[in-house]
Amino acid sequence: MAAIIRDRAVVEDDRRLLGEDDALPGDDTPVIVTWERWQTLLDGTAEDDGRHPAAGVLIPNTLDLAEGWPLLQHRTVIALDFPAFPDGRAYSQARLLRDRYGFQGEIRATGQAVVRDQLHELDRCGVNAFALRDDQDPQGCLKAFETFSDAYQPACDGVEPIWKRRREAAAG
Template sequence: MSALIRDRKIVADDRQWLDDESALPEDGTPVIVSWERWQTLLDGTTDDGRYPEVGVQMPNTLDLAEGWQQIAQRPLIALDFPAFPDGRAYSQARLLRDRYGFSGEVRACGEAVVRDQLFNLARCGVNAFQLRADQDPQGCLAAFETFSDAYQPTCDGIEPIWKRRRRAGPTPA
């Protein structure tokens, strides 16, 4: 079983991953379902809050402009990072935070959720990381401190170096 880092702390996963054939728990246990299962639950409507404890795992091929109304009220959106060269879920995370103002949990899951990626995932708005099974959770926590400066602006609040330099004025000769 893989470890979960949420808000830069190693925590127990309080959600159950539910396969598409299993019934939703009647006791309100928090679960994560696939996008396909979520579409079946909604039956073509928008998210009306009927399932307050259901998180949704989105495929990285989903266009958020088309799917936002179906996930806007979810407490958790899990993004799929299946391979290192596939950066589509990075874009989804940024869009969720920056364009759509999503304030719930954005969880990264998949084969590419490893220490080397955590700092950049966090910069894009991911706040929970379902680590690949071979990753050391304690070692992964150090990844958030690997870099102190950034070159690009993102939703994490780190001021890019170029903005600080511009504000400081010209460098003396």
């Protein structure tokens, strides 16, 4: 199994990402399936019939969460696709999942843009698990969470922005 970062610790990945043609395991093995495959498993309904209770879902960064949320809200793992550096749509999806929809489960970043330089900001947006690109050292990437001590804007992590702290100090 590959290592991932989950909740700022390097752990063995306990989930298997299934390709479109991979057979579903016959047991309770935790898997992640694509959004398209998830809809097929649900036979087009929002009801999970219990056949795949441990399934996480990898959603495309083009998915409108307002439409997809009813099918995702009972999952414990939602994986987001970060295919390239200039494409920030999955950052917005992470924020929406945490802030608007109150998702408490694992939000996993996957894709070619999941590298050390992005981890701090991904974490601030609500991502708590990182399937790093193959050329990344998970242990070395842990240092990314300590890169910045201050924040300049509010985010999911609850860190009070420096401008707000300075304003409160000046007023007090």
